[in-house]
Amino acid sequence: MDRNLALNLARVTEAASLESAKYLGRGDKNIADQAAVDGMRAMLDTLNINGVVVIGEGEMDEAPMLYIGERIGKQNENSLEVDIAVDPVDGTSCVAKGLPNAVSVVAIAPRGHLLNAPDMYMDKIAVGPKAKGAIDLNESVKYNIINVAKALNKNIEDLTVSMLDRERHEGIIKECRELGVRIKLFQEGDVAAAIATCFEETGVDIMLGIGGAPEGVIAAAALKCLGGEFQGKLVAYEEEEIVRCKSMNVEVDKVMYMEDLVKGNQVYFAATGISDGELLRGITYGSNNTAKTHSVVMRAETGTVRFIESIHRLDKKPCYTKNE
Numbered sequence: 001m002d003r004n005l006a007l008n009l010a011r012v013t014e015a016a017s018l019e020s021a022k023y024l025g026r027g028d029k030n031i032a033d034q035a036a037v038d039g040m041r042a043m044l045d046t047l048n049i050n051g052v053v054v055i056g057e058g059e060m061d062e063a064p065m066l067y068i069g070e071r072i073g074k075q076n077e078n079s080l081e082v083d084i085a086v087d088p089v090d091g092t093s094c095v096a097k098g099l100p101n102a103v104s105v106v107a108i109a110p111r112g113h114l115l116n117a118p119d120m121y122m123d124k125i126a127v128g129p130k131a132k133g134a135i136d137l138n139e140s141v142k143y144n145i146i147n148v149a150k151a152l153n154k155n156i157e158d159l160t161v162s163m164l165d166r167e168r169h170e171g172i173i174k175e176c177r178e179l180g181v182r183i184k185l186f187q188e189g190d191v192a193a194a195i196a197t198c199f200e201e202t203g204v205d206i207m208l209g210i211g212g213a214p215e216g217v218i219a220a221a222a223l224k225c226l227g228g229e230f231q232g233k234l235v236a237y238e239e240e241e242i243v244r245c246k247s248m249n250v251e252v253d254k255v256m257y258m259e260d261l262v263k264g265n266q267v268y269f270a271a272t273g274i275s276d277g278e279l280l281r282g283i284t285y286g287s288n289n290t291a292k293t294h295s296v297v298m299r300a301e302t303g304t305v306r307f308i309e310s311i312h313r314l315d316k317k318p319c320y321t322k323n324e
C-alpha cells in the first residue's frame with residue numbers, strides 16, 4: 001500500500017463533509033447524505049485505486065448511494081487493489097437537525113482485508129489499548145465490565161460505558177446500572193464513540209451495543225490503528241438479511257474479532273468532522289469564501305495518528321453535489 005494514500009483519504013472525507021455541511025440544520029437527512037456521497041465518490045475516483053466498496057451505504061438497487069460492490073477509483077492497470085468501507089455521514093440526522101457529532105468516515109485496506117457484509121445491524125464492543133484482551137462479546141456485559149475495570153485498575157463505579165440511546169439497549173442499560181457503572185448515552189454516531197475509548201481525555205472506557213455494521217467495520221479499522229480492540233456480531237432482524245449474509249458467505253450471530261473485521265496492518269482510516277464532536281471539530285466558515293475542516297488520518301502499520309486542520313477556498317473548489 002502507498003502510505004500517501006492515507007493522506008489522500010483526508011481529502012475524501014473533507015470533500016464529503018464540505019458537501020454535507022451545506023445542509024446543516026435544513027431538516028433533510030437524505031439530501032445531506034447524498035451530498036456527502038457525491039463528494040466522497042468524486043474524490044475517491046481521483047485516487048489511483050481499483051477499489052470495491054465492501055460494506056457501506058446499502059445494496060446496488062439503492063444507488064446512487066455508495067453501494068456494496070460498487071467499483072471506485074481510477075481503475076488503471078497499475079491501480080492498487082483495495083477494499084473500501086464507507087460512511088459518508090455517520091450521524092445524518094445530526095446534520096439534518098444541526099446537532100453535534102456528525103462525521104464523515106472511510107477505511108481502506110488491501111483487497112479481501114475488510115469484512116464484506118450487508119448493511120445491517122451489528123452488536124459491538126470497543127475498548128482502548130489498555131483494555132485490549134480484556135473483552136469477549138461471547139460473555140455477559142457484567143463479565144466484560146469487571147474484566148475491563150481490572151485491566152484499567154479502576155473501580156467499577158469509576159468506569160464509563162457509552163452506548164447509543166435506543167430502546168433495544170434497555171436490557172444492557174439495566175445491567176450496567178445494577179453494576180453501578182457510569183453510563184453515557186449518545187444519540188447518533190458510534191464510530192466516533194468507539195474511537196473515544198482510545199483517548200483517555202474523553203473519559204469513556206467501553207462502548208457497547210447494537211449499531212450499523214458498516215460503522216462497526218470502520219470503527220474496527222480505526223481501533224486497529226489506535227491499538228484498541230473491537231469485536232462485532234452481525235444481528236439479523238429480517239429473514240432477507242440472513243439470506244443476504246449466506247450469499248456473501250458471512251455468519252450471523254457469530255463473534256468476529258479484529259482479524260475477521262480488518263485483516264492485517266495495511267489499513268488506513270480517515271474522518272472529518274461535519275458538526276462539532278469529542279474527537280473532531282465540525283466545519284466552520286470564515287470570510288472570503290473559506291471553510292475550515294478538522295480531520296484525523298491513521299495508519300495501522302506505523303500507528304501514526306495525524307490531526308489535520310485545513311482551510312479551503314470554496315470559490316476555488318469544484319462542487320460535487322448533484323442535489324442543486
Ligand SMILES: O=P(O)(O)OC[C@H]1O[C@](O)(COP(=O)(O)O)[C@@H](O)[C@@H]1O
Pocket residue numbers: 087089090091092093164166187188189190191210211212213215
Ligand atoms: O439509528 P439506528 O437504526 O439505531 O442505527 C444506529 C446507527 O446509526 C448511526 O447512529 C448513524 O448512522 P447514519 O447517519 O449513517 O444513518 C450510526 O452511528 C449507528 O451505527
